[in-house]
Amino acid sequence: MTQEITVHGTVAEGFEAVREEFAAFVAGERDDYEGQLCAYVHGRRVVDLWAGEGVTGESLYGVYSATKGAAHLVAALLVQDGTLELDRKVTYYWPEFAAEGKGALTLRDLLAHRAGLIGTGTGFTLAELADDRAIAERLADERPFWRPGTAFGYHALVIGALTGEAVRRATGRTLQELYEERIRAPYGLDFHLGLPADREPRFRTVQPMLPTAEQQALLDGLPTGPHTLAAIAFNRHGAEPTDLEGLLNERRIRAKGPASVGAVASARGLAGMYAAAISEVDGKAPLLKEDTLAEFGQIHSAGYDLVARAHGSFGLGFQATADTWHPFLGAGAIGHSGANGVQSFADPRSGLAYGYTRRRFVFPGGAAPENDRLAAAVHRAALAGD
Structure with a gap:
């Protein structure tokens, strides 16, 4: 017998349709569905919903590649400060990076996924994947x-x-330390690059995907050779192939918060971070100035993604969210999805900041299909209220 799942939480007036x-x-x-949805408009929380047995608005989920949004918000702040310069060569900050023909690469091209440095020929161990310094040291060579x-x-x-190694060389601080000091702690965000032990009881273990027979047939038809670019980029080719679905269930990953995939957050944390990036929140000015936001939101790479073997587009560190996922958003929207269905973004033109989490991986990976309808509903309500 199917048990009805109750939706909890609140919405502001005008967002009842969400x-x-x-x-x-x-x-x-x-x-067994579990998920959270949160949104801010012009710095005000207007949607705060959750559903599923045992879930609250404070439950924490692995957010996989949505981590990259937090990492590159730090990079954007350092560019805004003048600490990093986008058109400097990476070797200006990190001389060892020059090995094997990489010496001419700029920081701008690095952030736009143009380095060609998607992994190593022999793969990473789990211990290395947990440690950004170890990854950077391997990749330099x-x-x-x-x-x-x-x-x-x-x-x-x-x-x-x-990105984190360039940050560390330029500042003497890790990206995770700067994120904690400049972004997470000042806003009290439940979006952690390194989950403290005392918050572990709020973490909901990731549940694996349950594809239908038709979906499984599509997955079985994907190129799976051990030396394809996709296999290398997702570390499926080495002595310790990565189980992506189980990655955030490893405490060592959650504890260190590697800046590509290791963050743990609630939907409130995801949406709150993007709200702080573009809007005044609790009397604090937006983290990013308009010109910085425009620079990082401008599409730098678009077309055929050699790893995904499909169309893709990136700004600087962020996905170009309007092109990649939600075409109803304004130009210059920034964000990043997560492999388990998570979605998060900011749309500066409407003032919308959005966060969605879910516990179970969803086919085919990346922003879950329900984000199309949920994000569109929030966007319509945001525009109607302007």
Whole structure:
């Protein structure tokens, strides 16, 4: 017998249709569905909903590549400060990076997934994936898989480590330390790059995908050779192939918070971070000035992604969210999805900041399909209220 899942939480006046849309989606889901939805408009929280047995608005989930949004918000702040310069060569900050023909690559091209440095020929261990310094040290000596700057491909498990090493060389601080001091702690965000032990009881273990027979057939038809670019980028080719679905269930990953995939957050934390990036929140000025936001939101790489073997587009560190996921958003929207269905973004033109979490991996990976209807409902309500 199917058990009805109750939707909890609140919406502001004018956003009642968002609750209805969320409830309609949840009603069609499996009994074990868990998820959260949160949104801010012009710095004010207008949607705060959750559903699932044992879930609250404070439950924490692994957010996988949505981590990259936090990592590159730090990079944007350092560019805004003048500490990092986008058109400097990476070697200006990190001389060892020059090995194997990488010496001409700029920081701008690195952040736009154009380095060709998607992994190593022999793969990473789990201990290395937990440690951005270890990843960076390995990659400094690696030969790129394409000529740097000539094409792009998703640096799925390593882009945060590469950005983070440039940050560390320029500041003497880790990216995680700067994120904590400048972003997470001042706003009290439940979005952690390194989950403290005392918050572990709020973490909901990741549940694996349950594809239908038709979906499984599609997955079985994907190129799976051990030396494809996708296999290398997702570390499926070495002595310790990565189980992506189980990665955030490893305490060592959650504890260290590697800047590509290791963050733990609630939907409130995701949406709150993007709200702080673009809007005044609690009397604090937006983290990013308009010109910085425009620079990082401008599309730098678009077209055929060599790793995904499909169309993709990136700004600087962020996905170009309007092109990649939600075309109804304004130009210059920034954000990043997560492999388990998580979605998070900021749309500066409408003032919307959005966060969505879910516990179970969803086919085919990346922002879950329900985000199309949920994000559209929030966006319509935000525009109607302007």
